[in-house]
Amino acid sequence: xxxLWAFLVGGAICLVGQFLLDVMKLTPAHTMASLVxxxxxxxxxxxxxxxxxFAGAGASVPITSFGNALMKGAMAEAEKDGLIGxxxxxxxxxxAGISAAIVFGFLVAVxxxxxx
Amino acid sequence: xxxxxxxxxxxxxxxxxxxxxxxxxPRPLTxxxIRAFLVGGVICLIGQGIQEMFIHFFDFTxxxxxxxxxxxxxxxxxxxxxxxxxxxxxxxxxxxTAVPVTGFANSITSAALEHRSEGLVLGVGGNMFKLAGSxxxxxxxxxxxISLIKTxxxxxx
Amino acid sequence: MRKGYQSWVFPSxxxxxxxxxxxxxxxxxxxxxxxxxxxxxxxxxxxxxWEKAERVLLEEACDKAIEKAGLxxxxxxxxxxxxxxxxxxxxxxxxxxxxxxFMGIFGACSTAMEGLALAALLVDSQSADYxxxxxxxxxxxxxxxxxxxxxxxxxxxxxxxxxVTGAGASVVANQGNGLRVTAATIGKIVDMGMxxxxxxxxxxxxxxxxxxxxxxxxxxxxxxxxDLVVTGDLGKVGHSILSELLPKHNVNIPLKRYVDCxxxxxxxxxxxxxxxxxxxxxxxxxxGHLLRRFQEGEWKRILVVATGALLSPxxxxxxxSIPCIAHAVAIEADTL
Numbered sequence: 001x002x003x004l005w006a007f008l009v010g011g012a013i014c015l016v017g018q019f020l021l022d023v024m025k026l027t028p029a030h031t032m033a034s035l036v037x038x039x040x041x042x043x044x045x046x047x048x049x050x051x052x053x054f055a056g057a058g059a060s061v062p063i064t065s066f067g068n069a070l071m072k073g074a075m076a077e078a079e080k081d082g083l084i085g086x087x088x089x090x091x092x093x094x095x096a097g098i099s100a101a102i103v104f105g106f107l108v109a110v111x112x113x114x115x116x
Numbered sequence: 117x118x119x120x121x122x123x124x125x126x127x128x129x130x131x132x133x134x135x136x137x138x139x140x141x142p143r144p145l146t147x148x149x150i151r152a153f154l155v156g157g158v159i160c161l162i163g164q165g166i167q168e169m170f171i172h173f174f175d176f177t178x179x180x181x182x183x184x185x186x187x188x189x190x191x192x193x194x195x196x197x198x199x200x201x202x203x204x205x206x207x208x209x210x211x212x213t214a215v216p217v218t219g220f221a222n223s224i225t226s227a228a229l230e231h232r233s234e235g236l237v238l239g240v241g242g243n244m245f246k247l248a249g250s251x252x253x254x255x256x257x258x259x260x261x262i263s264l265i266k267t268x269x270x271x272x273x
Numbered sequence: 274m275r276k277g278y279q280s281w282v283f284p285s286x287x288x289x290x291x292x293x294x295x296x297x298x299x300x301x302x303x304x305x306x307x308x309x310x311x312x313x314x315x316x317x318x319x320x321x322x323w324e325k326a327e328r329v330l331l332e333e334a335c336d337k338a339i340e341k342a343g344l345x346x347x348x349x350x351x352x353x354x355x356x357x358x359x360x361x362x363x364x365x366x367x368x369x370x371x372x373x374x375f376m377g378i379f380g381a382c383s384t385a386m387e388g389l390a391l392a393a394l395l396v397d398s399q400s401a402d403y404x405x406x407x408x409x410x411x412x413x414x415x416x417x418x419x420x421x422x423x424x425x426x427x428x429x430x431x432x433x434x435x436x437v438t439g440a441g442a443s444v445v446a447n448q449g450n451g452l453r454v455t456a457a458t459i460g461k462i463v464d465m466g467m468x469x470x471x472x473x474x475x476x477x478x479x480x481x482x483x484x485x486x487x488x489x490x491x492x493x494x495x496x497x498x499x500d501l502v503v504t505g506d507l508g509k510v511g512h513s514i515l516s517e518l519l520p521k522h523n524v525n526i527p528l529k530r531y532v533d534c535x536x537x538x539x540x541x542x543x544x545x546x547x548x549x550x551x552x553x554x555x556x557x558x559x560x561g562h563l564l565r566r567f568q569e570g571e572w573k574r575i576l577v578v579a580t581g582a583l584l585s586p587x588x589x590x591x592x593x594s595i596p597c598i599a600h601a602v603a604i605e606a607d608t609l
Contacts, residue, residue, distance in 0.1 A: 006164040007157035010216065014156025015149055017211030021428065022143045028214055028427050029250045035215060036255035044262040057163035060182050061189065061216045062156070063251065070259035078267040086263045090256055096183035097217060098252070100190040101224045102244065108198035109228035109240045115200030116316040116323070116413040116423045129466040136467065136475040139513045141431040141547075148428070197424045206426020213426050222426050230422035233322035247425065 002056040009051065009058030017062075032063055039067025043075075069093040148210050155205075155212025163189055163216070186217055193221035198229060223247035274397075277491020279459050281390070283397035286453040289604070290403075290446040291342025294561030295334045296553075297438030299412070304540040308561035309439075310337050316413060316438065323423075324358060327411035327440075330553075331356065331367040334440035335407050338560075342403075342444040349373045349444065350401040353391050355384040356409045356552055357436075358418065363409050373405060382473075382506050383460070383581030384408040385441060385556035386600040390457035392445040393602070402447050409440035410551030419470070419586055432472035434508045434535060434550035441556025452567055455574075456603040458488040462583065464596040470582075470589050474511025474535075474547055477580040480597035481507060482518045484578055488601045489524065496525045499603070500572035503563065505555030505579035506535035508547035534558035555579040567604065574605040 013035070020031040042048040048068040052059040059065055070090050077089020091098070125133070166188050170181040196202040202222050206213040213219055227246040231239035245252070276282045293310045301312040311333060318326040331354065339346060352373040354364035361377045368375035380387040388406030395401040413423045415436040421427050445454060463483045467476035481504050489496060507515060512533040519526055534555045535548035549558075559577050567575060578601040584593070 003161060003164055006160045010160025010163075011153040011157030011212075014152045014211045014215045017156075017215035018148055018152035021211055021214075022145055022148055028219075028421075029247060031211070032214070032219065032251045033254040036251050037258040040255060040258040040262055044266060057167055057185065058157075058160045060167075060185070061160045061163040061218075063215055063217060063220055066217070066220070066251070067255050067258060070255050071263055074259050074263035075266065078263060083264075083267055083271070086260060086267055090259055090263075097186045097190065097220070100187040101194075101221050101248070104191050104194035105221065105225040105228045105244060106240060108194045108225050109232050109244075110236070112198030112229060113232070113317070114226075114229045114323075114413070114423050125466045132465045132479060133467065135517065136465075136472075136478070136514055139510055139517070140472065140475065141510070143430055197426075200424060203424050203426045207428055209426075210428040214428075219426065222424070226422040226424035226426075229424055230417055233324070247421065 002054070005055045006058035009055035010061055013062040013064055035062070035064050036067040039064030040071045043068040043071035066094060066097065151209050152211040155209035156215055159212070159216045159218060189217055190221040193218040194225040197222050197225040220248055220251060276456070277487070279461065279487055280456060280491035281394055282456045282492065283393050283454055285397045285447060286455055286605070287393045287396040287445045287447060288449045288451045288453055289443050289564070290449040290451050291338040291340070291344070291444040292560040292564055293334045293337030293341060293442050294557040295330050295337065295440045296557055297412070300437060300439055300538065300557070303538055303542070305538055305558065305562045308565050309557065310561070323411055323414035323417060324362060327356065327358070327363040327409055327414050328366045330411065330438070330440040331363050331407060331409035332370050334409065334442040335367060335371055335405055338405065338407070338442035338444050342446070344403060344444065346371055346373060349403045349405045351376065351395060352405045352407070353378055353388045354407040355379045355388065357381060357415050364407070367407070380579070380598065380600065381581030381583055382550055382552050382554060383579040383598055383600050384552045385505065385559060386457075386577055386579035386602045389443060389445070389454060389602050390459065390600055392443070393454035393457060396445050396447050399447070404445045405442060406445065407440065407442035408552040408556045410436050410438070410553035412436045412438045412551070415551060429546060430471050431546050432469070432475065432510050433546040434473055434506065434548055435539065435545035436551035437538060437549045437553040437557060439553035439557040441553060441560040443560055450607060452564060453605045453607060454602060455605045456492055458484050458491060458601040460484040460599040460601070462596045462598050464594055466594045468589070468594045470584065470595065472510065473506070473550060473582045473595070474508040475514060476582055476595040477597040477599070478507055478511045478514040478518060480599040481515055481578050481580050482522060482524070484599040484601050485519070486522060486524055488576065497527055499526070499574050499576045500530065501575040502526050502531045503575065503577050504533045505577070506548070506550040507533050507580055508535040508550065510547045512536060537562065567606070572606070574603065577602050577604065
């Protein structure tokens with residue numbers, strides 16, 4: 001069942017992205033930035049976590065989850081350490097994604113050449 | 117933003133832009149929407165599958181399986197980018213490949229790959245975040261602002 | 274010498290004594306493949322980077338044109354070249370190899386005709402006997418500089434164009450047999466407030482109109498004077514717009530005599546969206562395909578109008594619109 005929701009929710013978020021690209025004529029960078037901010041906002045109003053619970057990868061794979069993860073890190077740290085946690089905790093949860101992207105991106109750049 | 121620009125245009129310019137718009141072939145919206153939905157859904161499906169695999173075979177929990185899942189998807193995207201296949205799939209799929217974390221990985225890998233010719237430090241290192249930088253910056257700034265507001269509200273209330 | 278407001282006529286009728294077109298793997302698959310002197314199967318041409326590959330294209334085009342003119346590098350008096358790269362490095366490094374007194378020019382995709390017009394002017398004014406005019410573009414180096422890394426997965430709209438991987442060169446002389454350059458019109462910048470860098474055709478069409486209008490006015494020619502009027506890289510979208518603009522502005526060129534290099538080079542291939550673009554587009558199609566048909570007797574006089582969009586990624590990001598330009602060169606048969 002989670003698989004069906006993963007497919008539907010993931011597809012729907014990508015649909016929103018396509019809308020921003022084709023109808024609102026945003027650049028890919030603007031589109032992705034908007035979606036990340038949307039993820040952070042949805043976490044802020046308490047909607048992203050419930051979505052992640054029933055949609056599984058449908059909510060954790062799209063770039064919106066990056067905004068959600070940044071918020072989770074910041075809020076968790078703020079609960080522990082107070083206001084300063086907002087700064088110190090931001091990258092706690094997203095560390096895997098960013099580190100993986102940097103490391104694998106670097107390795108591929110070393111081993112491959114662009115094909116044009 | 118567009119309206120502000122339009123107001124600064126002369127009448128001739130406005131008339132020309134209307135003419136030019138008539139000759140613009142429309143973007144195939146229905147086709148693009150369907151493709152984005154399908155490919156995006158399938159990528160999330162693959163992500164779900166990888167997550168289940170980590171939970172059942174590698175003793176991760178639902179909470180902790182998210183990270184390795186994202187890492188695997190990133191590795192796959194980086195490889196596809198290096199092999200030169202990612203951009204062909206993406207021209208077809210549009211937001212379907214760009215919106216999932218695969219798009220994030222592709223933006224970093226493709227920039228790194230492209231600027232390899234300028235060396236590892238300045239080329240790869242200095243240009244890797246050319247496209248992904250805005251996503252990270254905007255995400256962090258938004259998360260900072262929102263969590264700041266929330267924390268202040270929680271402290272005050 | 275100057276005629277009218279912004280045009281030159283060349284009474285000595287400088288001759289195109291040598292011309293060459295070099296292309297890449299995608300151009301090899303197009304309908305004009307047989308009109309290229311050399312076609313490369315490897316997009317990087319065995320080099321370490323796209324930029325170095327583009328230099329090779331330009332050098333080969335120059336050498337080939339000089340060879341076909343029956344000359345040696347040392348006999349060429351001046352070299353006029355430009356390309357799309359920052360600081361026109363492809364032209365600079367090709368000039369380093371060729372070792373000819375060099376003037377770099379930048380007209381974006383209008384460079385081919387800007388170069389040819391200036392070369393004809395130098396020869397006609399007896400400031401040189403032999404001048405080389407050349408330009409190049411490379412799909413990947415252009416994407417890397419102006420848009421996105423080549424392996425980045427972004428979707429392009431139907432108004433987008435495909436930068437040609439190719440170089441074209443011609444040697445203009447004060448003697449010899451060949452097609453003649455008889456006049457040129459230098460364009461003014463025309464900016465209709467268009468801001469979409471993925472719709473160059475729409476941005477450049479008004480510049481083509483302006484230069485064509487000026488050409489006929491300055492030289493006092495009738496609108497059916499030319500057997501063929503060809504624009505550099507307006508693509509399907511720009512061609513369609515200009516076809517509407519011309520009669521609207523009372524420039525009654527018979528529309529079946531109006532074609533566009535960007536549409537010719539790749540034919541109906543849907544991958545290229547609106548068609549080919551880049552400095553190499555006008556250059557390779559003109560110096561390869563069109564002049565070959567011309568020399569076989571298909572036309573007596575043609576007008577080549579190369580169009581360029583003079584923006585940069587920074588100007589676009591700063592919210593500026595796209596300023597465009599078009600330069601026209603009239604080429605006539607030897608016997609006229």
